[in-house]
Amino acid sequence: MTEPVVAPGRARGGRRDEILATFTRHVAERGYDRANFGDVANELGMSKGTIVHHFGTKDRMLAEVQERYMRRRLEEAHVLLARLTAPEQRIAAFVHAGVRYSTEEPATTVAFQREVVRLTDVPGMATARAQRDAYRDLVVAVLRDGEADGVFVPGDARLRSLQMFGSLHWMWTWFDPAGRLPAADVAAEFCRTLLRGLGVGEDAVLAAADPDGPVARCVAEVCAPRT
Known part of the structure; x- marks a missing residue:
């Protein structure tokens, strides 16, 4: 299973869900305060700007x-x-x-x-x-x-x-x-x-x-x- 579960009505797949799943794992492993856009972006091979485009802030992601x-x-x-x-x-x-x-x-x-x-x-x-x-x-x-x-x-x-x-x-x-x-x-x-x-x-x-x-x-x- 890919975590987190996609919300009803939202298209599955794509970078947005990939970003959120990676961020979720980082929070689970390190805690919210130590999870950051830079580490998520590096792991996924994208810019931090892409994450900001999809979610805006870390609080919004959580x-x-x-x-x-x-x-x-x-x-x-x-x-x-x-x-x-x-x-x-x-x-x-x-x-x-x-x-x-x-x-x-x-x-x-x-x-x-x-x-x-x-x-x-x-x-x-x-x-x-x-x-x-x-x-x-x-x-x-x-x-x-x-x-x-x-x-x-x-x-x-x-x-x-x-x-x-x-x-x-x-x-x-x-x-x-x-x-x-x-x-x-x-x-x-x-x-x-x-x-x-x-x-x-x-x-x-x-x-x-x-x-x-x-x-x-x-x-x-x-x-x-x-x-």
């Missing part, structure tokens, strides 16, 4: 990386919520998907996660910030629905969402796709820990966390890389 990433995540989340009805399945789906992104789209995922703090106050990030908030609100709504249905024990849904995102969004600092545990097993362990903490019955926990189970299969289908 904003587009963030917006493309979250647009895709929101699309997937809505499909998952439409296909899965049980609260524990829906929460597990968010976890399976979050871990999956670290292996299926490592550059865009790491670039998003390590620079997500910039969504707070950097000018031009309003769209990406709203997308991130919309995704969070989906998770919070599932947590509240699960509590209202008696599936989850009472608690602070917003705080629980932060706990879930905290475990997923810092994976880039320690997770090695070629390491001791495959991503599917990491997702299953995260699911079991989270769902047990929410008070879900053990049979339902094991079914939702199962890396070969219906929830994981649904996530694999919905979140499959686009070619």
Whole structure:
């Protein structure tokens, strides 16, 4: 898969996508502050002026990386919520998907996660910030629905969402796709820990966390890389 994913309605291919994919990888590897037009231009054998022509500023490039990433995540989340009805399945789906992104789209995922703090106050990030908030609100709504249905024990849904995102969004600092545990097993362990903490019955926990189970299969289908 070529990263980042091309936004809907935009022609695929060409130098613009090549520039953005290279910039995304540099941000993932070095961080935003150390990524620069000169290095991207040198790697691609073009002038910095070509990059400026396509994007204008480095902030605008990062904003587009963030917006493309979250647009895709929101699309997937809505499909998952439409296909899965049980609260524990829906929460597990968010976890399976979050871990999956670290292996299926490592550059865009790491670039998003390590620079997500910039969504707070950097000018031009309003769209990406709203997308991130919309995704969070989906998770919070599932947590509240699960509590209202008696599936989850009472608690602070917003705080629980932060706990879930905290475990997923810092994976880039320690997770090695070629390491001791495959991503599917990491997702299953995260699911079991989270769902047990929410008070879900053990049979339902094991079914939702199962890396070969219906929830994981649904996530694999919905979140499959686009070619």
